[in-house]
Amino acid sequence: MKRLTLKDVAKMAGVAPSTVSFVLNGKGKQMRIRDEVATRIMQVAEKCGYEPHRMAVNLRTGQSKTLGLIVESISGSFFASLAKTIETEAERRGYNVVYCSTENNAQKGGELIRMLGRQMVDGYLITPAPGMEKEIQHLVQQHKPIVLMDSYFPSIKTPYVLINNFDGVQQGMKHLIGKGLTKIGFVMVDVKLIQIEERLRGYTTALKEHKIPVKKKHILQLQYHRQREDSLNELQAFIEANPELDAIFFSTNYLGILGLEVIARMGLKMPDDIAVLCFDDHDIFRLYPPGISVIEQPIEGIAKTAIDLLMHQLDKNSGPMKKTAVELPGKFILRGSA
Amino acid sequence: MKRLTLKDVAKMAGVAPSTVSFVLNGKGKQMRIRDEVATRIMQVAEKCGYEPHRMAVNLRTGQSKTLGLIVESISGSFFASLAKTIETEAERRGYNVVYCSTENNAQKGGELIRMLGRQMVDGYLITPAPGMEKEIQHLVQQHKPIVLMDSYFPSIKTPYVLINNFDGVQQGMKHLIGKGLTKIGFVMVDVKLIQIEERLRGYTTALKEHKIPVKKKHILQLQYHRQREDSLNELQAFIEANPELDAIFFSTNYLGILGLEVIARMGLKMPDDIAVLCFDDHDIFRLYPPGISVIEQPIEGIAKTAIDLLMHQLDKNSGPMKKTAVELPGKFILRGSA
DNA sequence: AATTTTAACAAAATCGATTTAGCACAGGTA
DNA sequence: TACCTGTGCTAAATCGATTTTGTTAAAATT
Structure with a gap:
């Protein structure tokens, strides 16, 4: 019950292994193999269900046909939607995907990238976390195909694709302001990531545009690494204050x-006691009464674009890229909370 | 900037490639390489950061050091918790994991298994869906290492690990009955899977044990493949009826x-209008007021046990397994809904 | 008729490891 | 002296593909 090798197929078809390889890789014409022989080989291979040994192919060609997808948390909802699209898109193109999560551990990011390197992935899809800057820089220097998603480092020149954070927040703010609400608080984390800054910019800009003063005490910056309970308390103090x-x-x-x-x-009631709007949808927001209004990320679009950008890099004989920085619009979803 | 090969290391250390291989694989003593030479080789390898080429190793040894994890849905919360534990446990043992989801598509299950076969995974971790019976049978016949999780097929002799469904439901039912509730409805899906049947058995048995009549009209079997909205309506009709x-x-x-x-x-209020209890926890249940009481699955335990069972099969020189069918207890979590 | 081309494939090198078999030398034995 | 036995390592085979180079017979050219 051993594996069928190319040699076996060659023997069965009465030709040399190289001939089989040529035919099965579509180089039959180029190597001027007679159609008669070619079809015979194809038939034999088909009939006995020959599948090339991936490792052998990888070793010889130097391509693993594998992409590495690094996300913050594999249990997050962002990953869930992302992974599905990326996997199917990758599969369509003959690639498969290995997933890794940094689990919000700055140091782990670097290790992961190196681990993937050992495994010889052909390209990287990464949602960057603060600690990964050096490692990503390193990959870029080695000219490894790479696409960042959801965020990027302004200092590193890489293709990236993300939601238009500024515009997304603007959409939400305009809705709130349009309803006559003017005392709007903004809750964010203190990590230095471009998407966070952009969201804050969206908030302040929207207020200014409507001549509403921006008050510092209406902005809460929670610390990223913090006990859940501490954050809850701080948040409560913010609302009470x-x-x-x-x-x-x-x-x-x-x-x-x-x-x-x-x-x-x-014991506050949404939206009357307080209206709530959130960036990035989540299962819970659909269900939690009265439904939480959100800015939805175009996750599928992000995934598709990311794969496109990456494939373009993997495709050696495709010219330079026209567009390496993509911002996709978010979608405001109105529910009961605002 | 080419990759450093074993040959290079050999040259730098002034020995033959085979010697380097022996030393780095811990077979130095066995091959009676002098300690002096061995340490020199190790130092050289260390200094220049040599990493063996995975594909080459795989090709030669015939082991991909990769496990295949097949779940129903990669976006499900069950997967999320499972994947994390399995990945870390696998990594600890020098394996990595490729994930696949059947996305509730019966036919896709078979394809996936075959795809993984092509990729030469060393072993399979599978949460079986109805359509996968034949393919799993096939794997077993080929003596592929395999462990089923969350469910199993009574007709196929495979190691498996899952929650004790019967006992889990019993725990919940006892709580409800203990609170004096006797008119208890049971909502299930109509798929023929062992864990579903066990849960139903837990329900009916608990009722019988407390001399409460089991009424057929209190049991709702929703169809698995169904529009979300249809299911909602059917459920509502059930409650109204x-x-x-x-x-x-x-x-x-x-x-x-x-x-x-x-x-x-x-517009019903939990738990006064109606108490609610659910099998298998979910993020939403923690938050959704007043908190939904659940039977929590010991997902971490399942993952760890599954890896253990699989590793045992992969470890050629380990005797036959003592226990190939594991049932772990679930945990009743009391929240506000019941 | 001698030489060059071309068709059609086969042989062999290669990818980067692991592993088996083998070789040279030292010391011990008969 | 001839023969074995360990030591300590190296050479070469191997895994299963791809790709470069060779080979042979027939056809085309000079």
């Missing part, structure tokens, strides 16, 4: 979920 | 989430 707030914009879904818990704990 | 119900036991978290939606839609 600003009783005038009639709306809160949570800049990530993680923060939004914390917010729901605090708001429930304080 | 049985106004006497004072509690509902949802046999999967997917059903429970549907239940929450319907209950909200009908």
